[in-house]
Amino acid sequence: MAMPQTKDAPETATTEIAVSARNISKNYGDVEALRDLTLEFPRGQLTSLLGPSGCGKTTLLKIIAGLLEPTAGEVEVNGKTVTGPGPDRAFVFQDFALLPWASVLRNVAFGLELRGVAKSEREDKAAKYIADVGLAGFEASFPHELSGGMRQRVGLARALSVDAQVLLMDEPFSAVDEQTRRKFQEDLLALVQNENKTFLFVTHSIEEAVYVSDQIAILLPRPSRVSEIIRPSGFRDKGVDNIRRDPEYLDIVDQIWASLRNYVE
Amino acid sequence: MLTRSLFLKLLSAVIVFGAWQIAGMIPVSYAFPTFMESMDALARMTFDGSLFVAYGETLKPLVVGIAISAVLGISIGLWIGLSQLFDWAFSPIFIVMQAAPLAALIPLLVMAYGIGLTSKVFVVCIMAMPVIVLNTSGAVRNTPESFKEMGASFMADRRQIILKIILPAASPIIFSGLRLGVSAGFIGAILSELKITPTGVGDIITYSRSIADYPSMYAAIFSIIVLAVLFLNLLEMLENYLFEGNNRGYASD
Numbered sequence: 001m002a003m004p005q006t007k008d009a010p011e012t013a014t015t016e017i018a019v020s021a022r023n024i025s026k027n028y029g030d031v032e033a034l035r036d037l038t039l040e041f042p043r044g045q046l047t048s049l050l051g052p053s054g055c056g057k058t059t060l061l062k063i064i065a066g067l068l069e070p071t072a073g074e075v076e077v078n079g080k081t082v083t084g085p086g087p088d089r090a091f092v093f094q095d096f097a098l099l100p101w102a103s104v105l106r107n108v109a110f111g112l113e114l115r116g117v118a119k120s121e122r123e124d125k126a127a128k129y130i131a132d133v134g135l136a137g138f139e140a141s142f143p144h145e146l147s148g149g150m151r152q153r154v155g156l157a158r159a160l161s162v163d164a165q166v167l168l169m170d171e172p173f174s175a176v177d178e179q180t181r182r183k184f185q186e187d188l189l190a191l192v193q194n195e196n197k198t199f200l201f202v203t204h205s206i207e208e209a210v211y212v213s214d215q216i217a218i219l220l221p222r223p224s225r226v227s228e229i230i231r232p233s234g235f236r237d238k239g240v241d242n243i244r245r246d247p248e249y250l251d252i253v254d255q256i257w258a259s260l261r262n263y264v265e
Numbered sequence: 266m267l268t269r270s271l272f273l274k275l276l277s278a279v280i281v282f283g284a285w286q287i288a289g290m291i292p293v294s295y296a297f298p299t300f301m302e303s304m305d306a307l308a309r310m311t312f313d314g315s316l317f318v319a320y321g322e323t324l325k326p327l328v329v330g331i332a333i334s335a336v337l338g339i340s341i342g343l344w345i346g347l348s349q350l351f352d353w354a355f356s357p358i359f360i361v362m363q364a365a366p367l368a369a370l371i372p373l374l375v376m377a378y379g380i381g382l383t384s385k386v387f388v389v390c391i392m393a394m395p396v397i398v399l400n401t402s403g404a405v406r407n408t409p410e411s412f413k414e415m416g417a418s419f420m421a422d423r424r425q426i427i428l429k430i431i432l433p434a435a436s437p438i439i440f441s442g443l444r445l446g447v448s449a450g451f452i453g454a455i456l457s458e459l460k461i462t463p464t465g466v467g468d469i470i471t472y473s474r475s476i477a478d479y480p481s482m483y484a485a486i487f488s489i490i491v492l493a494v495l496f497l498n499l500l501e502m503l504e505n506y507l508f509e510g511n512n513r514g515y516a517s518d
């Protein structure tokens with residue numbers, strides 16, 4: 001069987017590592033969510049975490065964000081050990097976590113507001129990112145006036161506006177319809193291209209993971225560890241429209257499904 | 266939208282006052298005046314100034330008591346909501362206070378603080394504070410975890426999490442506690458004037474009842490209700506001004 005992901009092994013050796021999780025274990029009381037998980041995230045690339053529900057993807061992302069303390073092991077971001085949340089990381093929440101009493105503008109600027117950035121400066125910045133995610137004209141709207149996909153963009157703009165080097169995205173497209181999702185995926189590819197940021201991306205969709213990722217980490221069910229790392233490489237520069245027809249793309253999707261299907265039963 | 270809600274308010278007022286008028290005309294009791302008679306008495310007391318003199322007295326314990334209850338109630342509620350230890354130590358006091366038969370406590374208050382303003386302020390506070398404290402603490406405790414986590418991920422410190430996340434998130438329930446507390450405070454203020462010493466509006470009620478001037482008595486009661494409604498509307502305006510998005514539903518619903 002063809003193993004396309006192993007072809008570019010030499011390339012990764014030269015890539016700089018932005019985030020590394022080393023021997024992470026996490027227990028919630030009796031529940032062992034993660035056991036001895038080790039994973040590295042190359043700078044400027046998008047890494048997807050793919051795995052069955054409840055395997056600990058959110059847990060891992062929150063540990064990297066500094067929102068949760070691992071039971072064992074440590075996380076390094078840019079060579080520094082993580083002890084809590086930091087300005088180098090920004091989180092995009094699966095449930096949006098927008099403040100209902102604040103306008104879109106204030107929500108997007110909220111991260112900057114907490115950092116004490118002056119009002120006019122942070123609102124200028126927020127307005128720029130609101131436009132970037134395609135929400136220009138909605139600055140004064142309140143979250144409940146937006147559709148699910150638009151709220152998701154607000155959460156994304158908020159994370160982008162603090163200009164963190166590492167973006168932690170927990171199932172960011174889970175709440176949008178298929179068309180919007182495809183649009184978001186294309187936008188995300190452009191974002192990875194244009195901004196020199198490191199993306200950690202949780203998804204349930206195999207196709208989505210293969211479509212957007214430079215690296216896919218497949219996690220086993222609880223207690224979770226990395227079972228496989230796949231690096232799709234061949235089709236990345238063939239243009240967004242051709243990726244889904246590319247044989248390598250289809251092969252990788254099949255291959256991932258083959259290794260995950262054992263756990264679905 | 267606005268005119269429609271105004272129309273509905275007027276309609277319900279017309280229905281209530283109409284029913285009052287009819288009940289007074291039947292009459293359901295010789296001590297129950299019609300709406301028009303009561304309004305006459307209200308106009309008379311307004312123009313001879315006696316109503317304003319009375320409110321000058323009644324508003325003192327009311328305003329002081331409500332101000333104390335609001336500031337202290339929200340602060341204590343915040344503490345209780347933030348700390349298990351405080352919850353354990355203080356929640357029972359306010360639950361008991363809310364359930365306590367106030368009329369039975371008044372003689373004790375009079376013994377301790379005399380018949381002056383202090384006792385009346387206490388009565389207002391006992392009526393108003395528990396619901397403010399309990400609502401605030403409940404709302405603070407139930408702040409969505411995801412909001413706090415979001416704040417933490419963007420490096421909010423403890424103070425910012427309380428001021429910019431917990432308090433605004435809790436504000437709808439805090440304000441509903443304030444509304445209930447203010448209503449209860451009004452009851453407390455009148456109760457204290459009926460049970461401790463007849464002054465202000467309580468005096469009008471007691472006195473006009475003793476001389477069987479029922480229109481005046483009902484006029485005084487009516488004026489209290491109008492004042493309470495005005496005050497509650499004012500509170501609502503303040504809430505809308507402070508937390509615009511809140512009364513339009515939660516985005517996470």
Ligand SMILES: Nc1ncnc2c1ncn2[C@@H]1O[C@H](COP(=O)(O)OP(=O)(O)OP(=O)(O)O)[C@@H](O)[C@H]1O
Nearest residue numbers: 028031033051052053054055056057058059060222
């Ligand atoms: N606060 C908690 N207390 C106790 N157990 C928890 C807690 N959070 C998560 N868990 C457990 O840890 C495991 C991993 O949870 P996690 O949310 O990280 O999974 P996930 O991979 O993100 O799942 P999904 O794909 O469904 O979002 C689950 O089995 C869950 O029951």
Ligand SMILES: [Mg+2]
Nearest residue numbers: 057058059170
């Ligand atoms: Mg999850």
